[in-house]
Structure formats: structure tokens, C-alpha cells
Amino acid sequence: MVASFDGPTHEGALDEFRRLDLEHQAKAPARVRQRVAGRAREVLQTNPKEAEIVVAQAERPRSRLPIRSIFERAPHLLPALRPCWVMSPLLAAEMIPPAVVFDAVVFDEASQITPAEAVASIARARQVVVAGDGRQLPPTIFFAKTVADEVEGDADEEMVSARDSESILDLFAGGLLGVADLTWHYRSMDERLIAFSNRELYGGRLSTFPAVTPEPAISHVVVPFRPLDTQGTRSNPDEVDRVVDLVLEHAERRRHLSLGVITMGQSHERNIESELRRRLADRPSPSLDAFFAGDRMEPFFVKSLERSQGDERDAVIVSVGYHKAPDGRLPARFGPLLHDGGERRLNVAVTRARRSLVLVTSFEAADMDPARFTAPGVALLRQYLEFAAAPVVSERPDIQRPSSALVAQICTRLENAGVPTRAAYGMSGYTIDVAAAHPDDPERMVLAIELDGDNYRSAGTVRERDRLRPQMLESLGWAVHRIWSADWLADPRRETHRAVNAWVDAVMKADEKGRSVGAAGSS
Numbered sequence: 001m002v003a004s005f006d007g008p009t010h011e012g013a014l015d016e017f018r019r020l021d022l023e024h025q026a027k028a029p030a031r032v033r034q035r036v037a038g039r040a041r042e043v044l045q046t047n048p049k050e051a052e053i054v055v056a057q058a059e060r061p062r063s064r065l066p067i068r069s070i071f072e073r074a075p076h077l078l079p080a081l082r083p084c085w086v087m088s089p090l091l092a093a094e095m096i097p098p099a100v101v102f103d104a105v106v107f108d109e110a111s112q113i114t115p116a117e118a119v120a121s122i123a124r125a126r127q128v129v130v131a132g133d134g135r136q137l138p139p140t141i142f143f144a145k146t147v148a149d150e151v152e153g154d155a156d157e158e159m160v161s162a163r164d165s166e167s168i169l170d171l172f173a174g175g176l177l178g179v180a181d182l183t184w185h186y187r188s189m190d191e192r193l194i195a196f197s198n199r200e201l202y203g204g205r206l207s208t209f210p211a212v213t214p215e216p217a218i219s220h221v222v223v224p225f226r227p228l229d230t231q232g233t234r235s236n237p238d239e240v241d242r243v244v245d246l247v248l249e250h251a252e253r254r255r256h257l258s259l260g261v262i263t264m265g266q267s268h269e270r271n272i273e274s275e276l277r278r279r280l281a282d283r284p285s286p287s288l289d290a291f292f293a294g295d296r297m298e299p300f301f302v303k304s305l306e307r308s309q310g311d312e313r314d315a316v317i318v319s320v321g322y323h324k325a326p327d328g329r330l331p332a333r334f335g336p337l338l339h340d341g342g343e344r345r346l347n348v349a350v351t352r353a354r355r356s357l358v359l360v361t362s363f364e365a366a367d368m369d370p371a372r373f374t375a376p377g378v379a380l381l382r383q384y385l386e387f388a389a390a391p392v393v394s395e396r397p398d399i400q401r402p403s404s405a406l407v408a409q410i411c412t413r414l415e416n417a418g419v420p421t422r423a424a425y426g427m428s429g430y431t432i433d434v435a436a437a438h439p440d441d442p443e444r445m446v447l448a449i450e451l452d453g454d455n456y457r458s459a460g461t462v463r464e465r466d467r468l469r470p471q472m473l474e475s476l477g478w479a480v481h482r483i484w485s486a487d488w489l490a491d492p493r494r495e496t497h498r499a500v501n502a503w504v505d506a507v508m509k510a511d512e513k514g515r516s517v518g519a520a521g522s523s
Contacts, residue, residue: 005484005486005487006487007482007484007486007487010484011482014466017462017466017467018466018467021463021467022467036080036083039080039083040077040080040081042080043076043077043080044077044080046076047074047076047077050073050074050075050076050077050078051074051077053070053073053074054070054074054077054078054081057070066095067095067096068094068095068096068097071095071096071097071100072097072099075097075099075100079100079102085102089107089113089117089118089120089121090117090120092120092121092124093120093121096124098123098124100124101124101125101126102124102125102126103125103126103127104125104126104127104128104129105121105122105124105125105127105128105129106128106129106130106131107121107128107129107130107131107132107168107169108131108132109131109132109309109310110130110131110132110167110168110169110172111132111133111134111136111137111138111139111167111169111170112132112136112137112138112139112167112309113132113139113167113168113169114139114165114166114167114168115166115167115168115171117139117168118168128172130168130169130172130173131182132167132168132169133169134169134170134173135197135201135202135343135344135347136309136344136347136348137306137309137341137344137345137348138165138166138167138170138341138344139165139166139167181205183205183206183207183429184206184207185198185206185207185208185428186472187312187351187354188208188217188351188353188354189211189354189355189476190210190211190213190217190355190356191208191209191210191211191426191427191428192211192216192217192218192427193217193218193351193353193354193355193356193357194206194208194351195208195427195428196350196383196384196387197347197350197351198427198428200380200383201343201347204428204429205429206428206429207428207429207430208426208427208428208430209426209430209472209473209476210425210426210427210431210432210435210445210476211445211476211477212444212445212446212476212477212478212510213444213477214441214443214444217353217355217356217357218356218357218358218359218387218388219356219357219358219359219388220358220359220361220385220388220389221242221246221358221359221360221361222361222362222363222364223236223238223239223242223323223360223361223362224238225324225328225362225363226238227326227327227328228323228326229326234264234265234267234268234321234322234323234333234335235265235267235268235271235321236321236322236323236362237271238362239268239319239320239321239323239360239361239362240268240271240272240275240319241275242360243261243272243317243319243360244272244275244276244279246317246358246360247259247261247276247300247317248276248279248288250315251287251288251291251292251300252287252288254315255287255290255291257313257314257315257355258296258297258298258299258300258313258314258315259300259313259314259315259316259317260300260301260302260303260308260311260312260313260315260316260317260352261300261301261302261303261316261317261318261319262303262304262305262308262316262317262318262319262349262352263302263303263304263305263318263319263320263321264304264305264319264320264321264322264334264335264336264337264349265304265321265322265335265336266304267321268304268319268321269302269303269304272302272319273302276302280292298313298314301313305336305345305346305348305349306336306345308348308349308352309348311352312352312353312354313352313353313354314353314354314355314356315353315354315355315356315357315358316352316353316356316357316358317357317358317360318349318350318357318358318359318360319360319361320359320360320361320362320381321362322334322335322362322363323362323363324362324363324367330363330367330368332372332373332378334373334375334377334378334381336377337375337377337378337381338375338377338378339377341377342375342376342377342378342380343376343377343380344377345377346377346380346381346384347380350384359384359385359388361385364385364389365382365383365385365386365389368381368382368385370382404453404454406451406453406485406488407423407424407433407434407451407453408423409488409492410434410449410451410483410488410496410499411423411434413492413496414434414436414496414499414500414503417496417500418439418500419436419499419500419503420436420437420438420439420442421434421435421436421437421449422434422435422437422445423435425445430455430458430469431455432448432449432450432473432478433449433450433451433453433455434448434449434451435447435448435449436448436449436499436503436506438507438510439507444510445478446478446479446503446506446507446509446510447478447479447480447481447502447503447506448473448478448479448480448481449481449482449483449499449502450469450470450480450481450482450483451482451483451484451485452482452484452485453485477510477513479502479505479506479509479510481498481499481502481503481506483495483498483499
């Protein structure tokens with residue numbers, strides 16, 4: 001079988017598979033609608049009285065019965081007409097009678113749902129699917145403080161404290177049923193945005209994809225220290241000003257990209273919003289008004305980290321707000337990061353960006369004594385400050401060498417042909433076997449050369465390895481070229497020539513794209 005292998009023939013079969021797979025997916029909605037319509041017709045014929053009730057309610061311009069009452073009177077027809085319902089667990093208990101049972105109930109963001117909230121929905125399900133991330137925000141109960149904050153005698157300006165509760169995700173992951181890890185990370189268009197969390201919180205299990213651009217995805221803005229009497233608050237006015245500067249600069253120069261601001265505390269959130277409103281009032285502009293309008297597909301927001309889970313934007317500004325005392329000492333005032341699960345909160349804040357993240361602080365990692373700042377969330381913040389100051393290209397030094405004799409041989413031949421290469425390029429468990437760089441910029445990648453070795457075999461399905469992975473890389477700006485090991489062993493000179501030609505084409509396309517982007521930016 002290996003002796004008869006022919007790369008071009010196999011590629012033709014894969015092209016046919018990709019075409020049919022995309023066609024199958026494209027036709028799926030029509031198939032679903034057809035089956036729903038057929039089921040609805042059956043129920044209409046067997047439950048004519050329910051049909052009369054639903055039609056009568058639909059024709060009424062006002063004063064319709066509550067949904068729960070309609071469910072009770074048409075328990076067969078209503079689910080047949082609308083087989084998929086989206087609502088919160090508490091709303092499900094209110095709107096859906098216990099007698100109505102769904103084939104499946106799916107809990108999304110399950111790390112934030114308590115068992116008490118979920119039990120009514122579970123009672124209405126034949127099957128339960130619980131989806132969530134145990135390293136993100138747990139259910140949090142807020143309650144008023146009655147005593148001063150115990151940390152260095154600082155009064156809690158928010159006048160609330162928090163206690164984390166068990167979630168439905170914790171309950172199900174505790175061994176009630178099987179657990180499947182979904183390890184592909186889609187949000188970040190540059191894996192450097194998720195690399196820190198992948199290393200520190202997910203044990204490197206996430207599969208991420210490298211970006212082609214050498215420009216930093218993460219930057220750290222440090223607000224210079226000056227003595228300020230902020231009376232124990234956790235919002236540095238200089239940091240507020242700097243964040244608003246960055247927001248307005250984005251709105252003027254990068255308005256095509258959505259933006260969000262995440263803060264570590266509610267008072268800092270309010271101060272940024274207030275200063276932004278004041279500045280906008282002083283400089284009326286139709287273009288700025290359009291950027292900050294609430295009817296955008298992804299409107300601008302300023303949110304404390306407790307409210308930001310589930311949000312994502314092209315660009316995110318994370319503003320810590322906590323700052324030094326007038327004497328230059330950094331107090332241990334870190335609000336929600338001090339609580340149990342503080343590391344989860346920080347993880348949420350720093351993983352909301354798709355393209356770029358700017359971290360704004362009034363101090364640096366060197367200002368945080370590891371022996372003094374020991375709470376897990378605060379310790380993780382210190383580590384993230386170090387990372388943001390110099391986000392490295394790879395967190396996997398063990399794979400920064402050719403992973404096989406075949407990879408080493410390919411790299412050697414391509415280098416001899418003038419193609420700058422890097423083996424096992426990437427920061428996660430999935431790496432590009434051989435990455436080829438632009439001849440004028442060795443940090444700018446243009447071509448991903450994929451082999452049929454360990455990475456190829458590690459994919460769970462044909463769809464993943466032969467369509468989704470190349471599709472994901474191409475969406476990030478890579479050109480993709482495949483070398484089959486049987487073809488290489490049969491004729492390495494021919495395969496080297498093919499790879500060099502693919503690299504030349506990739507360089508030309510990258511240059512054309514760069515010129516078009518530059519022309520658009522200057523116009």
C-alpha cells in the first residue's frame with residue numbers, strides 16, 4: 001500500500017472529501033428544517049385542539065396568555081413548532097411546566113450556574129449536556145460587608161464581599177458521568193493571547209494556532225508613579241486618564257476593530273466610564289459617536305471582570321486600577337483577586353481578546369514581593385505582569401528542535417535552497433511541523449508545511465486533520481503545503497522543489513496583502 005502511494009492522487013481524494021464535507025454541513029440546516037416541519041405536521045393532525053389554541057393566541061394583537069399557560073394547553077404542539085428554546089435556568093422553571101420534557105437540555109457557561117438554579121431544568125430533560133470551563137468564573141454570591149476589610153486595615157470601598165459556590169459543572173465533573181475535554185481554542189487569532197493561561201491554568205492541553213505576524217499581540221502600559229492622596233480607593237486617576245487616552249486612540253485609528261475595557265473593580269469601571277463621557281462631551285465627533293453607539297454588532301463596553309465572562313472583542317484593554325500608596329509602597333488591595341478563585345477571575349480578564357490585548361497598570365511585577373503577595377490570584381497577576389512585559393515566542397523549549405529525522409532533513413534541504421525555516425513552530429501541543437519565514441523578515445511567517453507524522457496522527461478525525469486544521473491556519477494568514485512522507489522518501493529532490501515553489505507563492509501573496517493593507521491604511 002505504501003509502495004503504491006501517490007501524493008497528488010491522495011490530495012485529489014482529500015479535495016473531494018473537503019468539498020463534500022462542506023456541502024454536507026451547508027445542507028444540514030435545510031435537513032433540520034425539513035424534519036421539524038414534518039414533525040410539526042404530524043402533531044397538528046393528531047392534536048387539532050392544541051392547534052386551535054396556538055393559532056388563536058398568535059392572532060391576538062395583545063393580552064396573550066403567558067408562555068407557561070400556552071405550554072400547559074398545547075404541550076405537544078408548542079415544542080414541535082419550536083423544538084429549541086434558549087433561556088436562563090431560572091426562566092425555564094418559570095416558563096415551562098414540569099410535565100413538558102425535552103429530549104436534551106444543554107447548560108452553557110455551566111461554571112456560573114449553581115445546582116439549585118439548574119435542578120428545575122434537569123427535571124425537564126431526558127438527557128443533560130453540561131458545557132463549561134472550570135478555570136473560569138464560578139457562581140459568586142455577593143453580600144454586604146459589616147466590618148472593615150481585614151487586609152492591612154483597608155475599608156472595602158465596594159461595600160461588598162463575595163463567596164464562591166459549587167457549580168453544576170463541578171457537580172457533573174465530580175464523576176457522575178463521563179467528561180470530554182474540548183481542547184481546541186478558537187477565540188484568539190494569535191496564540192500568544194492564550195499562551196499564558198494555557199501554560200499556567202490548563203496544563204498546556206489547549207490546541208492553539210500560531211499567528212504569522214511578528215507584531216506583539218500583548219503590550220504592557222505602565223502608568224508612572226506620582227504621590228496621590230486617593231483615600232484608600234482602588235482606582236488611580238492617572239490610570240483612568242491613560243485608559244481613556246487608549247480608548248479614544250483606538251476609536252480614531254482602529255475603529256474597524258471592536259473594543260472592550262475590563263477592570264478589576266467596580267469603582268474603577270465607573271471612573272473610566274465617567275471620564276470617557278466627559279471627554280466625549282468636550283470633543284463632539286460623528287465618527288466617535290458612531291464608534292461608541294450601542295447598535296454596533298459588537299458595541300464598546302467597560303466592565304468589571306465579574307461581568308465580563310462570555311464577552312469577547314477584537315481588542316481588549318485590561319486596567320488593574322490598584323496602585324501604590326503616596327509613600328511608594330504597594331498595598332495588598334486586590335479586591336476579587338484576593339478571594340478563593342481569584343486566579344479564575346484573572347483568567348477571564350486576560351482571555352477575552354481575539355487580536356490584541358493592552359494591560360494597563362500603575363506598578364510592575366518587580367513591585368510585588370512574592371513572599372508578601374501569596375493569594376493565588378494575586379500571585380498569578382505578578383506572573384502575568386512578567387509575561388506581558390516580554391511574551392516569548394514559545395513556551396515549549398522541548399519542541400524547539402526538529403521533532404524527527406524527517407523534519408530535520410526537510411529543514412536542511414529547504415535552508416540550503418534559501419528558505420528560512422523553523423521546526424515545531426508554536427506554543428501549544430499542536431505545532432506546525434515546519435514554518436517558513438519571509439526572506440526579508442525572519443520573524444514573519446508565510447508558509448506552514450504540514451507532514452503526516454505525530455501531529456497528523458494525533459487528530460481525532462479526518463475532518464480535523466485534513467480540513468479544519470488547514471482551514472484554521474489559512475484563516476490566520478498562513479499558506480499551507482503538505483509533504484507526504486512516502487513521497488519525500490521516494491523523491492526528496494522533487495518534494496523540495498515543490499515546497500520551494502509553494503514558499504515563493506506564499507511570499508508573493510503575503511507581499512500583495514501587505515501592499516493592499518498599506519494602501520487601505522493610507523487612504
